[in-house]
Amino acid sequence: MLIGSVVLVLGFVLFKALSSASVYFYNVDEAIEQKAELADRTFRMQGVVVSEPSTDATGVLSFEVSFNDVNAEIRHIGEEPTDLFELGMPVVVEGRWNGRVFESTQILIKHSETYVAENEGDSSRPGVGENGVLP
Protein backbone atom coordinates (compact mmCIF):
# COMPACT_ATOMS: atom_id res chain seq x y z
CA MET A 1 0.00 0.00 0.00
CA LEU A 2 2.69 2.43 1.11
CA ILE A 3 5.02 1.29 -1.65
CA GLY A 4 2.25 1.57 -4.21
CA SER A 5 1.52 5.15 -3.27
CA VAL A 6 5.22 6.07 -3.25
CA VAL A 7 5.57 4.67 -6.76
CA LEU A 8 2.44 6.44 -7.97
CA VAL A 9 3.48 9.79 -6.52
CA LEU A 10 7.01 9.53 -7.89
CA GLY A 11 5.78 8.54 -11.33
CA PHE A 12 3.27 11.38 -11.35
CA VAL A 13 5.87 13.95 -10.26
CA LEU A 14 8.33 12.80 -12.92
CA PHE A 15 5.65 12.80 -15.59
CA LYS A 16 4.46 16.30 -14.68
CA ALA A 17 7.97 17.65 -14.36
CA LEU A 18 9.06 16.31 -17.71
CA SER A 19 5.91 17.23 -19.62
CA SER A 20 5.12 20.66 -18.23
CA ALA A 21 8.59 22.12 -17.66
CA SER A 22 9.17 22.97 -21.28
CA VAL A 23 9.31 20.95 -24.43
CA TYR A 24 12.73 19.89 -25.59
CA PHE A 25 12.14 21.67 -28.89
CA TYR A 26 9.50 23.65 -30.72
CA ASN A 27 8.62 22.72 -34.27
CA VAL A 28 9.22 25.44 -36.84
CA ASP A 29 5.53 26.28 -37.19
CA GLU A 30 5.09 26.58 -33.40
CA ALA A 31 8.23 28.68 -33.03
CA ILE A 32 6.93 31.13 -35.60
CA GLU A 33 3.45 31.17 -34.11
CA GLN A 34 4.86 31.94 -30.65
CA LYS A 35 7.49 34.40 -31.83
CA ALA A 36 6.15 37.19 -29.63
CA GLU A 37 6.25 35.12 -26.44
CA LEU A 38 9.64 33.64 -27.25
CA ALA A 39 11.06 37.13 -27.86
CA ASP A 40 14.84 36.88 -27.51
CA ARG A 41 14.79 33.76 -25.35
CA THR A 42 17.12 30.89 -26.28
CA PHE A 43 15.27 27.73 -27.30
CA ARG A 44 15.49 24.74 -29.62
CA MET A 45 13.63 24.42 -32.89
CA GLN A 46 13.11 21.36 -35.03
CA GLY A 47 12.69 21.13 -38.77
CA VAL A 48 13.95 19.48 -41.91
CA VAL A 49 16.72 21.14 -43.91
CA VAL A 50 14.97 22.21 -47.11
CA SER A 51 17.59 24.37 -48.80
CA GLU A 52 21.16 23.55 -49.78
CA PRO A 53 23.26 24.88 -46.84
CA SER A 54 25.85 27.49 -47.80
CA THR A 55 28.68 29.09 -45.89
CA ASP A 56 29.59 32.71 -46.62
CA ALA A 57 33.00 34.41 -46.38
CA THR A 58 32.49 35.30 -42.70
CA GLY A 59 31.83 31.66 -41.78
CA VAL A 60 28.08 32.00 -41.30
CA LEU A 61 26.22 28.85 -42.30
CA SER A 62 22.84 29.63 -43.88
CA PHE A 63 19.99 27.28 -44.68
CA GLU A 64 16.25 26.91 -44.38
CA VAL A 65 14.32 24.46 -42.23
CA SER A 66 10.70 23.49 -42.57
CA PHE A 67 8.01 21.77 -40.54
CA ASN A 68 4.33 21.43 -41.40
CA ASP A 69 4.98 23.48 -44.55
CA VAL A 70 6.23 26.45 -42.53
CA ASN A 71 9.79 27.57 -43.31
CA ALA A 72 12.36 29.47 -41.30
CA GLU A 73 15.72 30.93 -42.26
CA ILE A 74 18.66 29.86 -40.12
CA ARG A 75 21.97 31.65 -39.71
CA HIS A 76 24.39 29.49 -37.76
CA ILE A 77 27.57 30.72 -36.08
CA GLY A 78 29.32 28.08 -34.02
CA GLU A 79 30.60 24.57 -34.18
CA GLU A 80 30.09 22.82 -37.49
CA PRO A 81 27.38 20.17 -37.51
CA THR A 82 28.35 16.51 -38.01
CA ASP A 83 28.81 14.83 -41.40
CA LEU A 84 25.15 13.79 -41.41
CA PHE A 85 24.11 17.41 -41.92
CA GLU A 86 22.71 17.84 -45.41
CA LEU A 87 19.63 18.71 -47.40
CA GLY A 88 16.70 16.58 -46.24
CA MET A 89 17.98 15.86 -42.72
CA PRO A 90 15.82 16.65 -39.70
CA VAL A 91 17.76 18.92 -37.33
CA VAL A 92 17.31 20.59 -33.96
CA VAL A 93 18.85 24.06 -33.87
CA GLU A 94 19.48 25.96 -30.65
CA GLY A 95 19.44 29.73 -30.63
CA ARG A 96 16.94 32.60 -30.80
CA TRP A 97 14.93 34.81 -33.08
CA ASN A 98 16.49 37.94 -34.46
CA GLY A 99 13.71 39.45 -36.47
CA ARG A 100 12.80 37.10 -39.29
CA VAL A 101 15.98 35.06 -38.93
CA PHE A 102 16.77 32.36 -36.39
CA GLU A 103 20.31 32.77 -35.07
CA SER A 104 21.65 29.34 -34.23
CA THR A 105 24.59 28.47 -31.99
CA GLN A 106 24.24 24.69 -32.16
CA ILE A 107 22.98 22.26 -34.79
CA LEU A 108 22.03 18.76 -33.65
CA ILE A 109 21.09 16.04 -36.11
CA LYS A 110 17.86 14.27 -35.30
CA HIS A 111 18.38 10.86 -36.78
CA SER A 112 15.52 8.39 -36.95
CA GLU A 113 15.53 4.72 -35.94
CA THR A 114 15.85 3.74 -39.59
CA TYR A 115 19.01 2.16 -40.87
CA VAL A 116 19.77 1.53 -44.51
CA ALA A 117 22.80 -0.25 -45.92
CA GLU A 118 25.13 2.14 -47.73
CA ASN A 119 25.55 -0.12 -50.76
CA GLU A 120 21.82 -0.52 -51.34
CA GLY A 121 22.08 2.36 -53.76
CA ASP A 122 18.81 3.76 -52.50
CA SER A 123 19.20 7.48 -52.08
CA SER A 124 15.71 8.10 -50.75
CA ARG A 125 15.57 9.76 -47.37
CA PRO A 126 14.04 7.29 -44.96
CA GLY A 127 14.62 9.67 -42.07
CA VAL A 128 12.00 12.04 -43.40
CA GLY A 129 8.36 11.24 -44.00
CA GLU A 130 6.05 12.85 -46.54
CA ASN A 131 6.06 16.66 -46.74
CA GLY A 132 9.12 16.80 -44.55
CA VAL A 133 7.04 15.70 -41.58
CA LEU A 134 8.77 13.34 -39.24
CA PRO A 135 7.19 9.96 -38.68
Place this chain on the structure above:
Amino acid sequence: MNASELDGPRVKRTVLGQEGRVVSTSSELTRALGVVAIVASVVLVVLGLFVSPADLFQGDNVRLFYLHVPVAIVALYIAFTVTLVGSVMFLLKGSVFWDLLAGAAAEVGVLFLGLTLVTGMLWGRPTWGAYWVWDPRLTSTAVSFVLYLGYLAVRKLEMDPTARSRRAAVLGIVGFANTIIVKYSVSWWRGLHQGSTLKPLDSQIEGLMMFSFFVGVVAMMAVFAWLLVHRFRLAWLQYQVDERQLEVALRERRSEGSSSGLAQGGI
Protein backbone atom coordinates in the same frame (compact mmCIF):
# COMPACT_ATOMS: atom_id res chain seq x y z
CA MET B 1 37.53 -24.99 -13.20
CA ASN B 2 35.65 -27.20 -10.82
CA ALA B 3 35.79 -27.63 -7.11
CA SER B 4 38.16 -30.59 -7.12
CA GLU B 5 40.74 -28.72 -9.20
CA LEU B 6 40.57 -25.87 -6.78
CA ASP B 7 41.24 -28.19 -3.89
CA GLY B 8 44.94 -28.44 -4.77
CA PRO B 9 46.84 -28.37 -1.53
CA ARG B 10 44.16 -29.18 0.99
CA VAL B 11 43.41 -26.09 2.95
CA LYS B 12 42.00 -25.84 6.42
CA ARG B 13 40.23 -22.52 6.06
CA THR B 14 37.37 -22.77 3.61
CA VAL B 15 34.43 -20.67 2.65
CA LEU B 16 31.88 -22.85 4.33
CA GLY B 17 34.14 -24.06 7.07
CA GLN B 18 34.11 -27.69 5.99
CA GLU B 19 37.68 -28.77 6.11
CA GLY B 20 39.39 -29.41 2.80
CA ARG B 21 36.55 -28.15 0.62
CA VAL B 22 36.75 -24.98 -1.41
CA VAL B 23 33.47 -23.73 -2.74
CA SER B 24 33.30 -22.35 -6.28
CA THR B 25 30.60 -20.26 -7.92
CA SER B 26 30.95 -22.17 -11.18
CA SER B 27 28.87 -25.10 -12.33
CA GLU B 28 27.76 -26.91 -15.47
CA LEU B 29 25.27 -24.09 -16.03
CA THR B 30 27.79 -21.26 -15.84
CA ARG B 31 30.26 -23.14 -18.02
CA ALA B 32 27.57 -23.59 -20.69
CA LEU B 33 26.53 -19.93 -20.34
CA GLY B 34 30.16 -18.87 -20.56
CA VAL B 35 30.64 -20.76 -23.82
CA VAL B 36 27.47 -19.24 -25.30
CA ALA B 37 28.55 -15.76 -24.16
CA ILE B 38 32.02 -16.06 -25.69
CA VAL B 39 30.87 -17.62 -28.98
CA ALA B 40 28.03 -15.10 -29.42
CA SER B 41 30.35 -12.19 -28.58
CA VAL B 42 32.92 -13.33 -31.15
CA VAL B 43 30.17 -13.71 -33.78
CA LEU B 44 28.91 -10.25 -32.81
CA VAL B 45 32.34 -8.67 -33.31
CA VAL B 46 32.74 -10.33 -36.72
CA LEU B 47 29.22 -9.42 -37.85
CA GLY B 48 29.12 -5.99 -36.30
CA LEU B 49 32.54 -4.77 -37.34
CA PHE B 50 33.21 -6.60 -40.60
CA VAL B 51 30.27 -8.39 -42.22
CA SER B 52 27.37 -5.96 -41.73
CA PRO B 53 27.18 -2.96 -44.08
CA ALA B 54 27.82 0.68 -43.24
CA ASP B 55 24.75 2.89 -42.96
CA LEU B 56 23.69 5.20 -45.76
CA PHE B 57 23.72 8.21 -43.43
CA GLN B 58 25.78 7.24 -40.42
CA GLY B 59 28.51 5.25 -42.14
CA ASP B 60 30.45 3.08 -39.72
CA ASN B 61 28.96 4.77 -36.65
CA VAL B 62 25.91 2.59 -37.08
CA ARG B 63 27.98 -0.31 -35.72
CA LEU B 64 27.50 1.05 -32.21
CA PHE B 65 23.85 0.12 -32.62
CA TYR B 66 24.69 -3.59 -32.22
CA LEU B 67 26.13 -2.95 -28.76
CA HIS B 68 24.32 0.13 -27.45
CA VAL B 69 20.76 -1.14 -27.87
CA PRO B 70 21.43 -4.71 -26.61
CA VAL B 71 23.16 -3.51 -23.40
CA ALA B 72 20.29 -1.05 -22.84
CA ILE B 73 17.70 -3.81 -23.30
CA VAL B 74 19.55 -6.11 -20.90
CA ALA B 75 19.99 -3.41 -18.23
CA LEU B 76 16.52 -1.88 -18.30
CA TYR B 77 14.23 -4.71 -19.32
CA ILE B 78 16.00 -7.79 -18.00
CA ALA B 79 18.25 -6.85 -15.06
CA PHE B 80 15.88 -4.35 -13.48
CA THR B 81 12.92 -6.65 -14.08
CA VAL B 82 14.75 -9.35 -12.11
CA THR B 83 15.38 -6.75 -9.39
CA LEU B 84 11.67 -5.84 -9.43
CA VAL B 85 10.54 -9.46 -9.14
CA GLY B 86 13.15 -10.17 -6.44
CA SER B 87 12.06 -7.07 -4.50
CA VAL B 88 8.35 -7.89 -4.67
CA MET B 89 8.95 -11.54 -3.74
CA PHE B 90 11.17 -10.51 -0.84
CA LEU B 91 8.49 -8.21 0.55
CA LEU B 92 5.91 -10.99 0.18
CA LYS B 93 7.93 -13.97 1.39
CA GLY B 94 10.85 -12.43 3.24
CA SER B 95 13.27 -15.01 1.88
CA VAL B 96 16.98 -14.23 1.56
CA PHE B 97 17.07 -15.87 -1.88
CA TRP B 98 14.89 -13.19 -3.48
CA ASP B 99 16.70 -10.38 -1.71
CA LEU B 100 20.11 -11.55 -2.89
CA LEU B 101 18.82 -12.20 -6.42
CA ALA B 102 17.40 -8.66 -6.60
CA GLY B 103 20.71 -7.22 -5.39
CA ALA B 104 22.85 -9.28 -7.77
CA ALA B 105 20.68 -8.32 -10.77
CA ALA B 106 20.81 -4.63 -9.84
CA GLU B 107 24.58 -4.71 -9.56
CA VAL B 108 25.07 -6.28 -12.99
CA GLY B 109 22.26 -4.06 -14.33
CA VAL B 110 24.07 -0.89 -13.22
CA LEU B 111 27.16 -2.13 -15.08
CA PHE B 112 25.11 -2.62 -18.26
CA LEU B 113 23.34 0.72 -17.84
CA GLY B 114 26.75 2.38 -17.45
CA LEU B 115 27.79 0.73 -20.72
CA THR B 116 24.56 2.02 -22.28
CA LEU B 117 25.41 5.58 -21.27
CA VAL B 118 29.03 5.34 -22.46
CA THR B 119 28.24 3.73 -25.83
CA GLY B 120 25.39 6.20 -26.28
CA MET B 121 27.69 9.17 -25.69
CA LEU B 122 30.28 7.78 -28.10
CA TRP B 123 27.53 7.37 -30.68
CA GLY B 124 25.92 10.75 -30.03
CA ARG B 125 28.99 12.89 -30.67
CA PRO B 126 29.63 11.89 -34.31
CA THR B 127 25.92 11.49 -35.13
CA TRP B 128 23.97 14.22 -33.34
CA GLY B 129 26.91 16.47 -32.69
CA ALA B 130 26.92 16.24 -28.89
CA TYR B 131 27.99 13.65 -26.33
CA TRP B 132 25.08 14.53 -24.09
CA VAL B 133 21.79 16.38 -24.40
CA TRP B 134 19.14 16.74 -21.69
CA ASP B 135 16.37 15.20 -23.74
CA PRO B 136 13.75 12.99 -22.04
CA ARG B 137 15.33 9.64 -22.95
CA LEU B 138 18.81 10.60 -21.80
CA THR B 139 17.58 12.41 -18.70
CA SER B 140 15.34 9.55 -17.54
CA THR B 141 18.15 7.07 -18.19
CA ALA B 142 20.52 9.16 -16.07
CA VAL B 143 17.86 9.23 -13.32
CA SER B 144 17.64 5.45 -13.59
CA PHE B 145 21.41 5.09 -13.23
CA VAL B 146 21.44 7.27 -10.10
CA LEU B 147 18.40 5.46 -8.62
CA TYR B 148 20.01 2.04 -8.94
CA LEU B 149 23.35 3.35 -7.62
CA GLY B 150 21.30 4.53 -4.64
CA TYR B 151 19.74 1.08 -4.43
CA LEU B 152 23.20 -0.49 -4.24
CA ALA B 153 24.24 2.05 -1.60
CA VAL B 154 21.19 1.21 0.52
CA ARG B 155 22.19 -2.45 0.39
CA LYS B 156 25.50 -1.52 2.04
CA LEU B 157 23.98 0.51 4.90
CA GLU B 158 25.07 -0.50 8.39
CA MET B 159 21.76 -1.49 9.91
CA ASP B 160 19.54 -4.46 10.68
CA PRO B 161 19.77 -6.73 7.60
CA THR B 162 16.04 -7.40 7.33
CA ALA B 163 15.08 -3.73 7.58
CA ARG B 164 17.82 -2.89 5.11
CA SER B 165 16.58 -5.48 2.62
CA ARG B 166 13.05 -4.08 2.97
CA ARG B 167 14.24 -0.58 2.21
CA ALA B 168 16.22 -1.83 -0.77
CA ALA B 169 13.18 -3.75 -2.02
CA VAL B 170 11.05 -0.59 -1.96
CA LEU B 171 13.72 1.22 -3.95
CA GLY B 172 13.94 -1.74 -6.33
CA ILE B 173 10.25 -1.27 -7.10
CA VAL B 174 10.40 2.54 -7.36
CA GLY B 175 13.37 2.17 -9.69
CA PHE B 176 11.30 0.07 -12.02
CA ALA B 177 8.60 2.74 -12.23
CA ASN B 178 11.32 4.96 -13.66
CA THR B 179 12.33 2.19 -16.04
CA ILE B 180 8.85 2.38 -17.54
CA ILE B 181 9.32 6.14 -17.94
CA VAL B 182 12.64 5.49 -19.74
CA LYS B 183 10.89 3.07 -22.07
CA TYR B 184 8.11 5.48 -23.07
CA SER B 185 10.15 8.69 -22.86
CA VAL B 186 10.63 8.66 -26.62
CA SER B 187 6.90 8.47 -27.32
CA TRP B 188 5.54 10.65 -24.49
CA TRP B 189 7.81 13.63 -25.05
CA ARG B 190 9.83 15.27 -27.78
CA GLY B 191 13.52 14.64 -27.75
CA LEU B 192 16.61 14.19 -29.83
CA HIS B 193 16.92 10.47 -29.16
CA GLN B 194 15.51 8.22 -31.84
CA GLY B 195 12.25 6.40 -31.29
CA SER B 196 11.73 2.85 -30.11
CA THR B 197 13.91 0.39 -32.00
CA LEU B 198 11.75 -2.53 -31.11
CA LYS B 199 8.74 -2.51 -33.34
CA PRO B 200 8.32 -6.20 -34.01
CA LEU B 201 7.48 -7.23 -37.58
CA ASP B 202 7.43 -3.59 -38.61
CA SER B 203 11.16 -3.30 -38.81
CA GLN B 204 12.74 -0.50 -40.78
CA ILE B 205 16.14 -2.09 -40.44
CA GLU B 206 17.85 -3.94 -43.24
CA GLY B 207 18.28 -7.74 -42.95
CA LEU B 208 21.95 -8.20 -42.09
CA MET B 209 21.84 -5.20 -39.75
CA MET B 210 18.81 -6.69 -38.02
CA PHE B 211 20.57 -10.03 -37.70
CA SER B 212 23.69 -8.42 -36.20
CA PHE B 213 21.45 -6.64 -33.72
CA PHE B 214 19.75 -9.92 -32.85
CA VAL B 215 23.15 -11.60 -32.26
CA GLY B 216 24.07 -8.61 -30.08
CA VAL B 217 20.99 -9.16 -27.92
CA VAL B 218 21.73 -12.89 -27.55
CA ALA B 219 25.41 -12.21 -26.72
CA MET B 220 24.65 -9.55 -24.12
CA MET B 221 21.89 -11.67 -22.55
CA ALA B 222 24.33 -14.57 -22.20
CA VAL B 223 27.01 -12.31 -20.67
CA PHE B 224 24.42 -10.93 -18.29
CA ALA B 225 23.12 -14.37 -17.27
CA TRP B 226 26.67 -15.62 -16.70
CA LEU B 227 27.57 -12.62 -14.52
CA LEU B 228 24.24 -12.81 -12.67
CA VAL B 229 24.59 -16.47 -11.69
CA HIS B 230 28.16 -15.96 -10.46
CA ARG B 231 27.27 -12.77 -8.61
CA PHE B 232 24.25 -14.37 -6.99
CA ARG B 233 26.20 -17.43 -5.86
CA LEU B 234 28.92 -15.21 -4.43
CA ALA B 235 26.31 -13.24 -2.50
CA TRP B 236 24.77 -16.48 -1.27
CA LEU B 237 28.14 -17.75 -0.01
CA GLN B 238 28.85 -14.38 1.61
CA TYR B 239 25.50 -14.59 3.35
CA GLN B 240 26.28 -18.04 4.70
CA VAL B 241 29.70 -16.91 5.91
CA ASP B 242 28.08 -13.97 7.73
CA GLU B 243 25.51 -16.28 9.29
CA ARG B 244 28.20 -18.68 10.44
CA GLN B 245 30.29 -15.88 11.89
CA LEU B 246 27.27 -14.54 13.69
CA GLU B 247 26.57 -17.97 15.13
CA VAL B 248 30.16 -18.36 16.31
CA ALA B 249 30.16 -14.87 17.79
CA LEU B 250 26.89 -15.55 19.61
CA ARG B 251 28.20 -18.83 20.98
CA GLU B 252 31.39 -17.14 22.20
CA ARG B 253 29.44 -14.31 23.75
CA ARG B 254 27.15 -16.76 25.48
CA SER B 255 30.02 -18.78 26.94
CA GLU B 256 31.83 -15.60 27.97
CA GLY B 257 28.68 -14.27 29.49
CA SER B 258 28.04 -17.40 31.50
CA SER B 259 31.61 -17.69 32.76
CA SER B 260 31.90 -14.04 33.75
CA GLY B 261 28.46 -14.31 35.29
CA LEU B 262 29.75 -17.17 37.46
CA ALA B 263 32.84 -15.20 38.36
CA GLN B 264 30.76 -12.24 39.40
CA GLY B 265 28.51 -14.49 41.36
CA GLY B 266 31.54 -15.75 43.23
CA ILE B 267 32.49 -12.33 44.44
